[in-house]
Amino acid sequence: HIRFWKMATTFTGLKLQGEIGRFGRTEISDICGYVELPDGKVVSGAEWGNMLLWDGGLIKVEISMKGKKACHQGMIEEVFLEEGELITAAHDGFVRMWDFETIDTADFDEDNSVFEVEPIAEIKVGPDVKLKTLSKIGDPELPSLWFAQDAAGALWKLDISTLHTRKAPERMATFHSGSVRGLDTCPAAHFACSAASDGSVRVQNYATKLLVCSEKMLSGGTAVVWAPPEVDEKLTTVLLGCADGVVRVMVLSKKSNAQFQWTSQTLAGHCDDVLRQRTLPPAASKLLDVQLTLKQALKPHTKPVTAMTFNQDRTLLATGSEDSTVFLFNVDGGFSAIGYVEMPSAVASLQWKPTAKAVLLACCVDGECAELVAPQKPSLEGAESFCLEDVDVRRFTFTSIKQRLRKEEEDARIAAEEEEKRKAREAATGDDDDDEDGEDKGKDKEEKAEGGGKDEKDDAAQEEEEEVEEIDTSQGKVLFGRYADSVSSPDTFILSVGGYDAGYLYHCTFSDAAEGTPEEPFSASPVPQIEESKDTPLTTGYISGQFFFAGTCGGILRVYEISAGDGEKLTMSFDSHWSLSMHDAAAAVNHVGLSFDGDYLLSVGTDSNFFVYKFNGDKTKLEERISKTAEVELARQRAAKAAPGALEEDVSRVRDIDDPSAYSIEEAKQKAENDRRVRLAEKKKLEARRGVELLRREFRALFGRDESLPGHMRLSKLDFQMDPLIQKEVEDTVQQKIEQIHEEFAWETEKTERQLEKLRKKFKVNIETEHTVLRAFDRKAEVSTYRLLRPDDDVIALAEPTSDSKTSSDKDAQSRGVEAANAQTDGSQPSEATAARSTAPGPSTASGQSGASGGSGERVSGRAVDGATEDQAKAGGTTNAGQARAGDAATRSGDSAASLASSGNLDRA
Numbered sequence: 001h002i003r004f005w006k007m008a009t010t011f012t013g014l015k016l017q018g019e020i021g022r023f024g025r026t027e028i029s030d031i032c033g034y035v036e037l038p039d040g041k042v043v044s045g046a047e048w049g050n051m052l053l054w055d056g057g058l059i060k061v062e063i064s065m066k067g068k069k070a071c072h073q074g075m076i077e078e079v080f081l082e083e084g085e086l087i088t089a090a091h092d093g094f095v096r097m098w099d100f101e102t103i104d105t106a107d108f109d110e111d112n113s114v115f116e117v118e119p120i121a122e123i124k125v126g127p128d129v130k131l132k133t134l135s136k137i138g139d140p141e142l143p144s145l146w147f148a149q150d151a152a153g154a155l156w157k158l159d160i161s162t163l164h165t166r167k168a169p170e171r172m173a174t175f176h177s178g179s180v181r182g183l184d185t186c187p188a189a190h191f192a193c194s195a196a197s198d199g200s201v202r203v204q205n206y207a208t209k210l211l212v213c214s215e216k217m218l219s220g221g222t223a224v225v226w227a228p229p230e231v232d233e234k235l236t237t238v239l240l241g242c243a244d245g246v247v248r249v250m251v252l253s254k255k256s257n258a259q260f261q262w263t264s265q266t267l268a269g270h271c272d273d274v275l276r277q278r279t280l281p282p283a284a285s286k287l288l289d290v291q292l293t294l295k296q297a298l299k300p301h302t303k304p305v306t307a308m309t310f311n312q313d314r315t316l317l318a319t320g321s322e323d324s325t326v327f328l329f330n331v332d333g334g335f336s337a338i339g340y341v342e343m344p345s346a347v348a349s350l351q352w353k354p355t356a357k358a359v360l361l362a363c364c365v366d367g368e369c370a371e372l373v374a375p376q377k378p379s380l381e382g383a384e385s386f387c388l389e390d391v392d393v394r395r396f397t398f399t400s401i402k403q404r405l406r407k408e409e410e411d412a413r414i415a416a417e418e419e420e421k422r423k424a425r426e427a428a429t430g431d432d433d434d435d436e437d438g439e440d441k442g443k444d445k446e447e448k449a450e451g452g453g454k455d456e457k458d459d460a461a462q463e464e465e466e467e468v469e470e471i472d473t474s475q476g477k478v479l480f481g482r483y484a485d486s487v488s489s490p491d492t493f494i495l496s497v498g499g500y501d502a503g504y505l506y507h508c509t510f511s512d513a514a515e516g517t518p519e520e521p522f523s524a525s526p527v528p529q530i531e532e533s534k535d536t537p538l539t540t541g542y543i544s545g546q547f548f549f550a551g552t553c554g555g556i557l558r559v560y561e562i563s564a565g566d567g568e569k570l571t572m573s574f575d576s577h578w579s580l581s582m583h584d585a586a587a588a589v590n591h592v593g594l595s596f597d598g599d600y601l602l603s604v605g606t607d608s609n610f611f612v613y614k615f616n617g618d619k620t621k622l623e624e625r626i627s628k629t630a631e632v633e634l635a636r637q638r639a640a641k642a643a644p645g646a647l648e649e650d651v652s653r654v655r656d657i658d659d660p661s662a663y664s665i666e667e668a669k670q671k672a673e674n675d676r677r678v679r680l681a682e683k684k685k686l687e688a689r690r691g692v693e694l695l696r697r698e699f700r701a702l703f704g705r706d707e708s709l710p711g712h713m714r715l716s717k718l719d720f721q722m723d724p725l726i727q728k729e730v731e732d733t734v735q736q737k738i739e740q741i742h743e744e745f746a747w748e749t750e751k752t753e754r755q756l757e758k759l760r761k762k763f764k765v766n767i768e769t770e771h772t773v774l775r776a777f778d779r780k781a782e783v784s785t786y787r788l789l790r791p792d793d794d795v796i797a798l799a800e801p802t803s804d805s806k807t808s809s810d811k812d813a814q815s816r817g818v819e820a821a822n823a824q825t826d827g828s829q830p831s832e833a834t835a836a837r838s839t840a841p842g843p844s845t846a847s848g849q850s851g852a853s854g855g856s857g858e859r860v861s862g863r864a865v866d867g868a869t870e871d872q873a874k875a876g877g878t879t880n881a882g883q884a885r886a887g888d889a890a891t892r893s894g895d896s897a898a899s900l901a902s903s904g905n906l907d908r909a
Contacts, residue, residue, distance in 0.1 A: 002031045002044060004057050019057050025113065026052065026059050033079040033088070037104055045076020049090060050114075053106055061108045061115045068114060071096065078134045085120070087160060089148065093129035095160055096122040121162040125169045128152055153177035153200060153608075174214060176200050180604035182224030183591040186235055190595060193238045194604055195221020201240060201292060203252065206600060206612045213252070213290040218658050219244040222304045223319075230314035231331055238292070239317075241305030245664060246657050247319055249296035249335065255289040296334060297657045299664045300327035307350040312357050316374055320347030326362050327665070328374050328388075337665050338375065339388040344368040349480040355490045363481030363495065367398030371491075371510050384673045386666050394510040399519040400475045402501050409526075476501045479539050494541075495521070498553070502537035503527055528577065539588045546621040549601065551589020556581050557603050559617065582611045598622045766790050 002021040007014050023029070027048075034044035042054040049070035051063040065071055074091030081087075086098040096119040106115040125131065130151035137145045137157075144161040154174050159167040178198035185192045190207035197220035203212040223241030231237060236252040301321035308319045310331070316338075317329040324345055328338040345366040353359035358374040373392040476499020484492045484507070495506045506521035529536055538558075541550040548560040560577040583589055587607035594601055594615070601613040663671060699720075706715050721727060771787040 001028065002034065002042075002054070004042070004054075021054060021057055021059075024059055026062055030075070032075055032077045035079040035081050035086070037081065037100075039104065041104065043079055043086065043103060045072075045079060045088065045090070047075045049073055049076065049092070051076065051079075051088065051103070053103065053115075061106050062113065063103060063106055063115050063117060066116050066118055068116065071119075074130075077132055080134065082136075082160075085162070087134070089131040089134050091130045091151070093125045093127070093131060094122055095125065095131070095134075095148070095158060097160070097162060123158060123160065123166075123169065125150070125156055125158065126171070129154070129156075134158075147172075151177060153198065174202075174211070176202065176608045176610070178220065178608060179590065179606040180608060180610060181220075181222045181590050182241065183593050183602060183604045183610075184224045184226040184238075185593045185595055185602065186226050187228050187596050188235055190600070191226075192593065192602055193224050193226055194610055195224050195240055196608065197221070197243070201250070202610075203238070203290070203292065204610075206595075206602060213292055215250075215292045217242060217248070218656060219246065219660070220304075222306060223308045225308045225310065228310060228314050231310065237295070239308055241308050241319065243304040244657075244660050245299055245301035245303055245305060245321060245323070247298045247300060247305060247308070247335075248294060248656070249298075250292040251295045252290055253293045255291050293653050294656055296654060298329075298335060298337075299657055299662060300329075300337065300340065300666075301325060302664050302667070303346075306347050309350050309352060311352040311360075311374070312354070315376070316352075316358060318350050318352070318360050318374070320350045320362060322346040324364070326350065326360070326372065327386075330376075337386060339386040340666065341370075341372055341388050341391055341393075343370065348478050349482070351482055353490070354483055361481060361483060361493055363478050365477040367475060367478055367497075369396040369398065369478075369481060369493070369495070369508070370394065384670075386669055396508055396510055397519045398475070398478065398495060398497065398506070398508070398521070400497075400501050401506075401520055401524065402504065405504065405524055405526075474500055476537070479537060480541055482541055482543055484543075494525075496538040496541060496550075498537040498539075503529060503535035505538070540591050542592050542594065544594055544598075544622045547617060549592045549594065551583075551592050551603055551605070553588040554581075555583030555585050555587045555589065555605060555607065557583075557589060557592065557601075557611075557613070559601075559615075561617075561621075578617075580613070583607050583609055594622075 003018045005016050005018045008017045029046040031044045036042050044052050049072040053060045072090030072092050076088050076090045078089040084100045086100050086103050089095045098119050102117050132151040133149040135147045144159050146158045146160050148156040148158050155172045157170045157172050176196035178196040180194050180196045182195035192206050193203050195201045199217040199220050202214045219242040225239040227237035238250045240248045301323050303322035305321050315331050319327045324343045325340045327340040329335040343364050345364040348365045349363045351361045360372045363369045371394040476497045479496045479498050481495045491509045504524040507523045508521045536552045536554045538550045539553050546562050548562050550558045558577050558579045583605040584607040587605045589603050589605045592603045598619045601615045603611050768790040769788040773784040775782040
């Protein structure tokens with residue numbers, strides 16, 4: 001995360017020694033920005049927005065704003081120390097300035113490990129701004145001006161100072177912030193449209209380096225096609241393929257609030273500037289009040305669109321996607337769906353055949369290639385789907401041949417080395433031709449050398465075989481496919497493959513045989529590689545005449561001059577080429593394009609960069625459409641139509657497909673067809689119900705007429721049954737359906753019952769006492785019980801008396817009862833010991849229940865005394881009668897105590 005380095009003196013000299021920072025109690029964080037203070041401390045940012053003060057490889061204190069509010073909302077990307085102020089910039093779009101002395105002397109106390117401080121000033125650059133880098137301009141007259149890079153796609157100029165008179169942030173330029181995946185040029189002017197994964201779409205004049213317009217889409221752009229003049233004579237229509245599967249048709253138009261109207265003279269001058277590549281004045285950028293207006297939105301796919309292309313006569317549009325489909329559209333003033341063809345895997349590239357009007361080459365990432373004959377006007381009336389099943393298709397399946405190619409190359413290299421050695425030996429033995437002994441020796445040496453060379457060749461071949469066995473030969477993904485554009489071999493196309501198969505362009509062809517599909521390329525052209533990046537695949541390619549423009553995954557742009565071989569099948573040689581490393585080394589070139597006149601070459605990549613190059617090659621070797629005489633005037637006229645001053649104003653904008661889960665064209669048709677079937681079924685059900693209702697009414701009328709007849713003329717209910725078996729069958733069917741429903745819901749029923757039982761056990765069965773509250777009416781007084789859980793069975797078993805204690809309790813009760821009976825018989829009062837035993841608790845009260853047992857004893861004794869008192873009052877206070885009554889009460893008391901003791905109720909109470 002962070003490492004601290006220092007120079008250490010060793011016996012071999014000075015060396016760097018690093019120590020990784022220890023976070024201690026602070027949460028571990030990624031670190032982007034940091035600055036070293038003059039006293040050796042280091043201030044760094046954290047991913048949660050606070051600053052960390054490091055001292056000696058340890059965190060001294062964590063710094064936040066007052067109230068433990070984070071210094072920034074997000075990762076701190078940059079930290080600078082400038083003139084006694086600490087400057088931080090983060091992803092939240094804020095630049096804050098802090099007092100250096102306060103930060104440098106920050107410390108924490110025992111109660112709080114976070115030091116709180118407020119910034120002395122802050123700047124909010126703008127909404128949705130994600131600051132990535134700060135760089136000081138370095139102008140001595142303007143020391144507070146900085147450049148700031150916005151990760152959302154902009155470059156800002158900031159006045160970072162604590163003065164209240166500082167300037168507001170100024171956006172200097174805008175650009176793509178994601179991978180640029182789509183690019184196409186205008187067919188008759190120096191305009192280009194590019195789309196990136198961040199949803200930004202930009203139209204630029206690459207000749208004058210002027211941005212025409214920029215829009216933000218709902219989804220990332222994946223493919224771009226500029227409509228040709230046969231589709232839109234004004235050349236203002238651009239098709240965008242997006243990551244949500246939507247194809248958006250955009251039109252360049254003037255903004256309704258444009259404050260400037262160009263005259264015809266200004267338009268003509270602008271068009272001349274476009275064609276002559278003159279630079280427009282800076283004020284012209286303010287005059288281009290142009291916008292991209294949505295004209296039509298189609299959703300032919302459910303996954304990102306990967307390719308779009310028009311056919312030769314501009315009557316068909318084909319789109320490919322990662323959802324493994326190729327969709328075809330008719331171009332007739334708009335775009336109407338024809339249908340789609342299912343492919344084995346995601347579509348990597350599409351291209352219409354140059355020598356045919358409606359033949360399409362579709363290459364899939366898994367190596368499956370298909371040549372489709374697109375139908376012009378298929379009959380879809382009454383069809384339930386857009387799927388085209390009767391399309392003529394020729395297929396090709398790619399199989400890796402790189403292992404064989406490498407072995408052939410190695411054999412050729414060994415053979416060439418052997419040939420050089422043989423020539424060297426012949427030259428060495430040629431001087432001894434006159435000497436017979438020398439000849440014999442030379443022959444012997446030659447034979448030995450040949451034998452040794454043969455052994456070396458065998459060893460090399462054996463080593464090669466061993467190496468081949470260890471190589472992972474798993475097939476890579478197809479990156480793109482293109483027709484070779486050759487009249488002599490119209491069925492030949494080239495494939496670029498990544499992974500293990502990189503390093504070659506494979507020449508393939510479709511077979512005319514009814515059975516069997518070719519699975520191997522018939523030849524391959526090795527692509528020259530850079531030593532540092534061997535076998536770098538070509539990620540994109542564009543063929544124009546005798547030039548092949550390609551980009552690699554290492555950020556390199558190459559231009560190959562193609563040389564065709566003899567024979568029916570085309571072969572290419574890439575011996576001579578131009579190479580230029582412009583994009584990042586870790587980036588891939590996604591697309592290359594050529595201007596309409598062949599003067600400019602453009603490239604875009606995953607590093608968000610857009611580069612324009614001046615092409616100085618021989619333009620006579622380009623395609624015939626790039627001519628230099630008659631079409632210049634036509635291009636100027638088309639450019640005038642496409643100029644911003646001639647654009648339409650207030651173009652009606654259609655509603656966009658803003659829901660990512662919206663139905664595609666096929667899904668909408670399937671849903672419409674399903675709805676139609678549902679409506680038909682409901683209509684049929686309604687008609688059947690009406691028929692049944694009419695029969696019921698007729699039956700009730702007949703039944704009523706029968707009821708109105710005299711009794712001897714009425715029919716029995718059994719006579720109304722047409723067939724008892726029918727009723728029996730209906731009842732059996734209903735019973736079967738009921739049983740089936742019970743079986744289907746048996747698992748859910750059992751599950752619900754188990755859940756209910758668990759809830760009852762947890763919240764009801766195990767409750768000994770519920771929580772009850774008793775409140776008084778006339779005063780504020782209340783008493784409540786506690787909610788107690790019932791003890792476990794083991795605890796209850798331990799609390800119950802043992803068999804010995806029960807036996808002794810029973811004996812004591814019996815003895816007390818006998819003494820009481822004897823006392824009643826003798827007419828005397830029981831002894832004091834007997835009375836004491838009769839009122840005392842049983843022996844089980846000694847086991848922890850003395851309070852409750854004592855209470856029971858008191859209740860029993862109390863009942864005996866009350867009974868004696870009542871008898872004495874009835875007898876007129878006679879002493880003997882009272883004594884007799886007391887004896888009876890004692891006897892009853894003894895019996896009650898014995899029964900309670902024997903049953904164990906006394907102990908449980």
